[in-house]
Amino acid sequence: MTVVMREPAAGGRFGEFGGRYVPESLVPACLALEQAFRDAWADPAFRQELDGHRRTYAGRPTALTAARNLSAELGITLLLKREDLAHTGSHKINNVLGQALLARRMGKTRLIAETGAGQHGVATATAAALFGLRATVYMGARDIERQALNVFRMNLLGAEVIPVTSGSRTLKDATNEAMRAWVSAVEDTHFCLGSVAGPHPYPWMVREFQRVIGDEARGQVAAELSTGVPDVVVACVGGGSNAAGTFAGFADTGARLIGVEAAGGAAVSAGEPGVLHGSRSLVLQDRHGQVAEAHSIAAGLDYPGVGPEHAQLSGLGRARYVTVTDDEVLAAVRRLAEREGIICALESAHAVAWVLRAAGTAELPAGSTVLLTLSGRGDKDMSQLMEGLR
């Protein structure tokens, strides 16, 4: 069996995927970032400082909650890794704390970031405030309408939010604009990319900063289950950072890994190999190579690409990628809220929706043990939920 979820091959290759497809202007910055990350990640003092912020600021380790009511109804054992309880309300803080510390170590004074639902933007604004860095967040104009609350949060934290009006006016276009801005400001600015996408070293680095989810869960699950390891590990996938962090903790076990994509943004399930935002991966595109617009009720999953490591895991068969519809997602939000008293983010509800659908079928037979990463809380989605669940 191919060893997966380790350091990528030279140049940031995950099998045939990954790489560093950036303008020459950005290559030196990517090389410098890779070197800085290697040095920092091997430096016990850096790890210790990051760990301290995770514990005393971000609220880690996050809880593992046995969803007892749903488990009883579904005939399975469902364990929830509660990233919704992390500071700022999602797993995004894990990555951002790491990158902000790294930026400071590199002498950068400003962070720029792209955001879809706004969770990564809020996390970036938060870390910038904490470490005394300036922050500029690029956000699609359409997402700004959908996620007004998070825009206000970013502003309150002192970040500048720049609306992106090009293309589909969502995460894809915000990412383009952030990369353009980075070219002009690379001297003093770190591009705090929010997912396991982008040019090398981002897919690897972000997965390493997020693997705290999987590493914590591995230990917590072992204490809950007599088998030590769950049968199935499931997480939602847009770019795929919470899934990558979760899977990293279980890649060397026999657990089945399931990534749940939005039906309208399913790059692994419906995409073709292509180059987008600095790496070769699976991309939703037309036959001419023009990138398609994704459509999902969850702004954080409204993305036509996916991290290159997910493309590799899918190709190797180590992880399987499935899709759920917006309607299934809304029903899942309601059911988790009513049965467990947890209102999760629309993104996270994709993973819940798959479990609700699969439980009792051959995909997830009765008696199965499941670890599900609940990547974020639903507060940001209230106005959409009021509309969708009316």
Add this chain to the structure above:
Amino acid sequence: MSTALSTALRADGRPLLVPYVTGGITADWTGFLRAYQEAGADAIEVGLPFSDPMLDGPTIQEASDRALARGATVESILADIAATPLRVPVIVMTYANIVLRIGVPALAAAGVRGLIVPDLPLEESAGLEAAAAAAGVDLVLLAAPSTPDDRLREIGARSRGFVYAISVMGTTGERAALAGSAAVLAARVKRATDLPVLIGFGVSTPAQAAEAGRAGDGVVIASALMRRVLDGATAGALGADVAALRTALDLGVSPGTPHAEVSGHRG
């Protein structure tokens, strides 16, 4: 290495002028190709529009969106190029996702002589370099102000046709003045290679073109022309713009040389 494109580009010793047009921007867009040629272009850069042009500023973004919105495809643009007889070489500029999908042979079959892929740095370009060489298309590599000298030497060694010097740390787009980094980079690239060095990004006016022409071996002019096209300027009007750039470039190296003599020389 002497190749077809660099031979064509070295026909005379004057600064090279490479104007740009986004393929498919209008129904009769090949009129711009003819107008550019007649106005004294040494080669013409044609952009194959991409949905996500990472290194382009607002003008080329808008031009790309408009071309795609009116139904232009890579195939239709290449067919248009193939159907337009030109004396000067056509160089295609497009992003990795497009070129890796269509392949270099399709470009060569349309008569394209050069290729520029702004999101394909040295580390990712080996495969395309081989494919381009096999198809007889020159893969032009780019250098940036941030490129260190050892990379410049490798870019110079592996580039074909010319080296594209990105004048400024930023995206394509008009600027009020030519960046100081342009002349610095052009001089560094010229020390690293014998290939012609063309300066692009933000070369907006005839005066800036003349300045860039003194620093390097020529210029690529894109956004300043495409802004005019987006505003509805005709091929004839764009031809006049390119002629003005031609004049400024030629005067830039030979102050006082009458325009008529230059025009006569162009034949």
